[in-house]
Amino acid sequence: MAIRSETELYGPVKHFWEQRGYEVKGEVKHCDLVAMKGDGPPIIVELKKSLTVPLLLQGIDRLKLTGLVYLAVELPAHGKAPYQAKWSEIRDLCGRLGLGLLTVRFYKTKKPVVGIVCEPESYKPRHSKGKLNRLTKEFRDRLGDFNQGGSTKQKLVTAYRQKALVCAFHLQSVEKMSPRELKVLSGYAETQRILQNNHYGWFERVGRGAYRLSPDGKKALVEYAPLLECLGLLRGEEGMSSLDHS
Structure with a gap:
């Protein structure tokens, strides 16, 4: 069941991380979704309907903030990887870039299912400490979660x-x-x-x-x-x- 907007990915992905004990908030310092647990480093997830080069570039840019960056895309009904590639090839690509990849499968009669294609590798580029501190401060200073991840045309509650x-x-x-x-x-x-x-x-x-x-x-x-x-x-x-x- 094809989705119309990447904002539809936010709910299932948010639930996925909350089930693992993380606190999740959307649209934090231009990141679609940020998840944190205690004093641990933030997890950033960028949402898109499908895996594209701009999404990969966006994920690489987020590695300046943290080594735990995931991309989340819809899993088509046929279950095949995009661009006539194999999922093993997509996994290898994301691994070389230091990115994790999640897929969300939507159904007509049951809840969406989030799958893990790969976890972020141990690749650790040079982080911007200043940007990381601003991201973490924004997350901790916000009370509640009033933004839907992936939205661009709404006033953000910062x-x-x-x-x-x-x-x-x-x-x-x-x-x-x-x-x-x-x-x-x-x-x-x-x-x-x-x-x-x-x-x-x-x-x-x-x-x-x-x-x-x-x-x-x-x-x-x-x-x-x-x-x-x-x-x-x-x-x-x-x-x-x-x-x-x-």
Whole structure:
């Protein structure tokens, strides 16, 4: 059963890693899927409908971040390898590149099945420590998983956006507040920088060292109400009502 988009691969592949004890999040620093377990290195999975040269190049680029990079593609109903190749040849190709390969077989009447064609080899290119640290920090700073891996046309819920939303939430019920006061409520050390940069236009400076919520900020609280509820800041209809009247 042919899929229409690589986003359909995200659910089965996410479940595959969660069954192995990993925490999984989508679209982290341009990586379709990132899985982590404890303090271990991140596993990166790039999703595509089929195995292509651009996908292989993308996988090689991800090796700058970690040695545990997988590609995940749909397994056609006929089960044959692409380009009239043998699966052993595909396995050898990925091995030489230091990449793992997963396939996802979709059925009409039962759940998709994820298979392992090969694991990443011990090939260890030179990693970018700075990029790896930023990837790991973004993963750990995010609360929950609100992005579907493989999507490109949706606003990403980044750790920065989450923090800005929390700041906006605490500003909605007051006329103004200082960065220091808001820092105590939000728990974010970078609260002042978020207010000053005002990346999304959600805040307004009123006088010296004080900020309030802008009209765009109020709209954002309504738009992201489900996210705020998941973060434990809103509770159902009662919480929505408070946003409508703020």
